[in-house]
Amino acid sequence: MPPAPRPAGISARQRMLQIFVPLLALGFGLVVWQWIVWAYEIPRYILPGPADTAIALLTDSATLWPALLVTLRITFMALAMAMVGGVFLAVIIVQSRWLELALSPYTVILQVTPIIAIAPLILIYAPDTQTALMICAFLVAFFPILSNMIQGLKSVDHHLIDLFELYGASRWQSLVYLRLPASLPFLMVGLRIAGGLSLIAAVVAEFAAGSAGQGSGLAFRLIEAQYRLNLPRMFAALVLLCGAGIAIYGLTSFVAWLALRRWHESAVRREG
Amino acid sequence: MPPAPRPAGISARQRMLQIFVPLLALGFGLVVWQWIVWAYEIPRYILPGPADTAIALLTDSATLWPALLVTLRITFMALAMAMVGGVFLAVIIVQSRWLELALSPYTVILQVTPIIAIAPLILIYAPDTQTALMICAFLVAFFPILSNMIQGLKSVDHHLIDLFELYGASRWQSLVYLRLPASLPFLMVGLRIAGGLSLIAAVVAEFAAGSAGQGSGLAFRLIEAQYRLNLPRMFAALVLLCGAGIAIYGLTSFVAWLALRRWHESAVRREG
Amino acid sequence: GQDKVVFGTNWLAQAEHGGFYQALADGTYEQYGLDVTIRQGGPQAPNRQLLVAGQIDFYIGGMTTIDAAAEGVPIVAVAAIFQKDPQVLLAHPEAPFGDVASLRGASKIIMGKDTFFSGYWPWIKSTFEGFSDELYEPYTFNPAPFLADPMAVQQGYVTSEPFEIERQAGWAPKMFLLADYGYQPYSTTIQTGQSLVEENPDLVQRFVDASAIGWYNYLYGDNSEANALILRDNPDMSEGQIAFGIEKLKQYGIVVSGDAETGGIGCMSDARWSEFYRQMTEAGVYKAGIDLSRAYTTAFTCKGVGVELMAQ
Amino acid sequence: MPKLVAMRAVSKVFADGTLALDQMSLEVETGEFLSLLGPSGCGKSTALRLMAGLAEPSSGVVERPSGGGIGFVFQEPTLMPWQTVFGNVFLPLKLRGFSKAEVRERVMDGLQSVGLADFAHSYPRQLSGGMKMRVSIARALVTRPSLLLMDEPFAALDEITRHKLNDDLLALWRRSGLTIVFVTHSVFESAFLSSRIVVMRPRPGRVFRELAISQPAQRGADYRVSESYRADCQLVSEALQGAISAAGN
Amino acid sequence: MPKLVAMRAVSKVFADGTLALDQMSLEVETGEFLSLLGPSGCGKSTALRLMAGLAEPSSGVVERPSGGGIGFVFQEPTLMPWQTVFGNVFLPLKLRGFSKAEVRERVMDGLQSVGLADFAHSYPRQLSGGMKMRVSIARALVTRPSLLLMDEPFAALDEITRHKLNDDLLALWRRSGLTIVFVTHSVFESAFLSSRIVVMRPRPGRVFRELAISQPAQRGADYRVSESYRADCQLVSEALQGAISAAGN
Ligand SMILES: Nc1ncnc2c1ncn2[C@@H]1O[C@H](COP(=O)(O)OP(=O)(O)OP(=O)(O)O)[C@@H](O)[C@H]1O
Ligand SMILES: Nc1ncnc2c1ncn2[C@@H]1O[C@H](COP(=O)(O)OP(=O)(O)OP(=O)(O)O)[C@@H](O)[C@H]1O
Numbered sequence A, B: 001m002p003p004a005p006r007p008a009g010i011s012a013r014q015r016m017l018q019i020f021v022p023l024l025a026l027g028f029g030l031v032v033w034q035w036i037v038w039a040y041e042i043p044r045y046i047l048p049g050p051a052d053t054a055i056a057l058l059t060d061s062a063t064l065w066p067a068l069l070v071t072l073r074i075t076f077m078a079l080a081m082a083m084v085g086g087v088f089l090a091v092i093i094v095q096s097r098w099l100e101l102a103l104s105p106y107t108v109i110l111q112v113t114p115i116i117a118i119a120p121l122i123l124i125y126a127p128d129t130q131t132a133l134m135i136c137a138f139l140v141a142f143f144p145i146l147s148n149m150i151q152g153l154k155s156v157d158h159h160l161i162d163l164f165e166l167y168g169a170s171r172w173q174s175l176v177y178l179r180l181p182a183s184l185p186f187l188m189v190g191l192r193i194a195g196g197l198s199l200i201a202a203v204v205a206e207f208a209a210g211s212a213g214q215g216s217g218l219a220f221r222l223i224e225a226q227y228r229l230n231l232p233r234m235f236a237a238l239v240l241l242c243g244a245g246i247a248i249y250g251l252t253s254f255v256a257w258l259a260l261r262r263w264h265e266s267a268v269r270r271e272g
Numbered sequence C: 001g002q003d004k005v006v007f008g009t010n011w012l013a014q015a016e017h018g019g020f021y022q023a024l025a026d027g028t029y030e031q032y033g034l035d036v037t038i039r040q041g042g043p044q045a046p047n048r049q050l051l052v053a054g055q056i057d058f059y060i061g062g063m064t065t066i067d068a069a070a071e072g073v074p075i076v077a078v079a080a081i082f083q084k085d086p087q088v089l090l091a092h093p094e095a096p097f098g099d100v101a102s103l104r105g106a107s108k109i110i111m112g113k114d115t116f117f118s119g120y121w122p123w124i125k126s127t128f129e130g131f132s133d134e135l136y137e138p139y140t141f142n143p144a145p146f147l148a149d150p151m152a153v154q155q156g157y158v159t160s161e162p163f164e165i166e167r168q169a170g171w172a173p174k175m176f177l178l179a180d181y182g183y184q185p186y187s188t189t190i191q192t193g194q195s196l197v198e199e200n201p202d203l204v205q206r207f208v209d210a211s212a213i214g215w216y217n218y219l220y221g222d223n224s225e226a227n228a229l230i231l232r233d234n235p236d237m238s239e240g241q242i243a244f245g246i247e248k249l250k251q252y253g254i255v256v257s258g259d260a261e262t263g264g265i266g267c268m269s270d271a272r273w274s275e276f277y278r279q280m281t282e283a284g285v286y287k288a289g290i291d292l293s294r295a296y297t298t299a300f301t302c303k304g305v306g307v308e309l310m311a312q
Numbered sequence D, E: 001m002p003k004l005v006a007m008r009a010v011s012k013v014f015a016d017g018t019l020a021l022d023q024m025s026l027e028v029e030t031g032e033f034l035s036l037l038g039p040s041g042c043g044k045s046t047a048l049r050l051m052a053g054l055a056e057p058s059s060g061v062v063e064r065p066s067g068g069g070i071g072f073v074f075q076e077p078t079l080m081p082w083q084t085v086f087g088n089v090f091l092p093l094k095l096r097g098f099s100k101a102e103v104r105e106r107v108m109d110g111l112q113s114v115g116l117a118d119f120a121h122s123y124p125r126q127l128s129g130g131m132k133m134r135v136s137i138a139r140a141l142v143t144r145p146s147l148l149l150m151d152e153p154f155a156a157l158d159e160i161t162r163h164k165l166n167d168d169l170l171a172l173w174r175r176s177g178l179t180i181v182f183v184t185h186s187v188f189e190s191a192f193l194s195s196r197i198v199v200m201r202p203r204p205g206r207v208f209r210e211l212a213i214s215q216p217a218q219r220g221a222d223y224r225v226s227e228s229y230r231a232d233c234q235l236v237s238e239a240l241q242g243a244i245s246a247a248g249n
């Protein structure tokens, strides 16, 4: 997140840094990776080097990229559902301490039940596999958003609550004009966690309840490559996955920056 | 978390409610569950009722409870590692924007790489299976703590930072007396998410690392029961898992309450 | 001294691993100078990767060394315990399916990913009309989705799933043994590293021989000690299940049939390897031109070791 | 005159056991300008919050007009950090369903009257302490309330601005027949503005003395140097002194 | 007298482009009691922050004593909400390595002097506005600094408490030879306390006029009603008026 309070405040140099420093760091990682593979003479079928992986990425691009798209679609739908669901449930839960007490065990149950264990049930009752995948991925991604959002909603400045009460704000108005914006710093962390989590959840869901063949996602390609002992291809799939994860992280960070840059301590540079 | 600002402020009635409302809600869930099973005549091998599950919980207690202990041990060790690791890394990362830019891709990579894909690598290079399990579970649990902690550290009131700077606080003093306590509201959400997540991570890790037999945890019992179509036992294992999850949630909530009850909006009742 | 050997299985201890447990339990391995540790597999246990990484000396696999040959991974199959693949497709008894070809009418076919990638699924698709990936649903080792849908079909081992399904659901599923329809891979092969084969063929030979003897004794001798070991490693296994498994192994000639009848348990022939490779290449699983000699070796089997034990 | 707000034997005990108000009784009449004066921590803010219905008395009764029309300037600016100055002042109107276009003028007039029209698009963190308080004042006035509760609104302002806002407030009060309860620490300010002054004793707070101020009308700049004003100030000052020493604090 | 702090042609532009200070020059001499007066938003807080080294000038030079010994009362209380009143006042000493036991007396004396000894174990949210400010004052004094920067420390206090703290501060200043830079909105307060008063013009801030106050010694309660005090107040008031109208604000 650019630290300057106004877009005008970001110099071109800073903008470059934001792109280049991570790339440089990643490049350094690649060099270390390649070096380890060379130095310890690790065979390709245990740990392929970046070169092998890059070749696989090129040669298998015809299958890998479409698979990435499938996974990304599930990811984003799960993330969207988790956002809506998590925020909605959090709003309901903070309405009353009773509701919170009554509902929190269920949210925990949803969080800790292994997808693999309940995937069959979901498969039985979901109308189709895509929906089942979405449900699985959603279940994984929504708890961080819920938790952060609950904390955010509870952390609203009491003086501002007084203010809204005084001016006769309806519940809805308090929610939209006060509680939601005040929760943004928390919600944005939830979003950042859930971003990566829904990607990995999409993968796990595909493992557990996955589609296969033509319309299948990265998880499937990954498992297939692993099964076929084609480690370079597996690492190519992993690289795509990590790339997607970093992109999603960048995106969620950008959203957080947009939401907070003008006012919140975390995004505003300290004046000095 | 009891809302009253001082322990003395919690009436006995409130304390009872905190235990009984969730129990009641869970009881209601059990009734609904049993009713669904009856009303739709769902066979035991698809969805066993609570009664079947309870019986399985009793009859299989000799294998289930030790398995739970194994899983819990991994869970807590992973959680402890994630706490220490997440907080430590967050502290390092917020030292400089450069470091953050350079390290964040790696933290994302760790978050989005599916455990299943890298478990073999971990197993190959970890000294023993227990360590491998711990590493897997740690990888899953630490990102939420890291993310929340980073946001917490960045959200410190700038005026207080000024104050500390003015009084010549060392980096270490700023960290211990200002940044860490100020981050607690965020850290506590991270802890709550990571609590459930490290439980589920312990389960997933066990799947992935495939420890089996005598010293194995709940995941193994679960899969085995599922394979044997012993759904009551599988659900018994799930119930234990969920129970453990709820207990961990309760514990993390309690820790959060201890940390925040005296001062933070989220834990203090609004005076009125 | 004894040679330390780690043997990784592909699943939790069960009758299908009986011969190995037998050799361990009755001291056959010891007699052959082997100190064997069995490391059981599981749903996602990475035992095969551990073999590749050299942390396991022998591993129970299928025909996957063909993939290894294609990828230059130095592992080879040195014996094939199961002459016939025990894989079956299961259907509800009242479902209108008469043979494998008619399963195209199923609502879904539930199977493992391995089957899907390089098992009988590509073979079925290329051999019979009307099968497509739309039918596939992943097997999560929970038969409930199968039981819930009368038109569903699920994979299984002839030795295990039918037993559980009958015990739980109360009815015996229809079974289609793929081996009966021309699907001819070896199964439960013993895989090991190329280097071990080259540097210590004697150890490999001893392991293969001792295992074969173990299998004879397990199927035709006193297998109570082996079963006790299995039950210890996998407490959820039941005596009934084991008995059922052994019976089916015998009934369908899974272990002893074809070349094994004369050559002994574990016997493999070049002809079957090439035929399977041809079939599956046609099915699009493998690319042409893989050097099969790097996938297996018949140097250790078909020597008649233990055949005499069958007479017990 | 009819009572608008009445506190009858109101006590307020906070959750930690602090007794902030002890059997305090006070009536606010419609149209009056009442100042609350008292030592720091005596319960002035607490009393205001009770009158606004933001807190419940632990014992006793608070009678207050039902329904809106209250304006409140809190002791702290209490601005939404994510809204601009304009957005903060617009808030009470937004909550009543007005659209931005409808009331832009009105909001800008409010900002103008506290000298912040140029800062409409700034965020609170870009303002000085006094500027934040002025935003808060503009927000309280923008709804044209019939009851205005103000908790040390001008404490953070320089004397010139303060005098100007004093005059403005007085003019508004005269014009609109509004009722004002005004907490201040400035004896001079209270004597200048009020029609009645209530001096509270130290915690636990309650009314120590009430003083009616003689000439409510015609208070301009020259009133500040008049003899009667000085006498009033003297009286109030003594009452305050008395309140503090009476409690033996 | 030697200069302790000097601002030479200091400008301060904030990231949003606001020009807060424009070529401001000001010297603070060791041992003086300097008051900064000026309209709201003119840059007084900004100037204090520059003197304390909490902000960097955009142009110009700020010379300041290197090393500690600074006490700062911020315009807002700036208390740590997770610490008790005691903990907050103890902080500067803790940061210097003192243990609680060593300085308990000292901290409690500080609290006593602002009348909050009874609230040592309360948390900031349990305090009234004025009480929070008093905690902040106690914190700034507890280190016995040689340079004390105070940003409207007494604005939230009632007149009696304010007078008492005025007297205390004056006594402390006389006794210890401490240098004080004091921002206030009260003309009376500045005239009562200071040895020199600097009046700033409206934003962009800079020095408009400096006034030396004649009798720094011997200012007790009766000084408040003396003729020379009133004359000083009059002078300061006019200077302030002049500053504001000069800018045509
Ligand atoms: N939330 C709270 N919890 C506990 N005690 C409180 C709380 N709020 C206020 N108090 C106590 O109540 C008393 C009255 O507080 P109040 O804020 O009404 O004082 P005040 O007259 O407004 O003082 P000031 O002039 O300093 O603003 C104080 O002693 C304070 O410590
Ligand atoms: N962080 C900031 N970003 C942008 N502008 C700022 C910031 N802080 C202060 N300003 C601007 O700088 C100017 C001076 O502010 P400063 O706080 O120094 O005023 P002040 O003299 O202390 O006023 P007051 O008496 O109201 O406290 C104001 O116009 C304000 O809008």
Ligand SMILES: [Mg+2]
Pocket: D044, D045, D046, D075, D151, E128, E129, E130
């Ligand atoms: Mg108050």
Ligand SMILES: [Mg+2]
Pocket: D128, D129, D130, E044, E045, E046, E075, E151
């Ligand atoms: Mg200021």
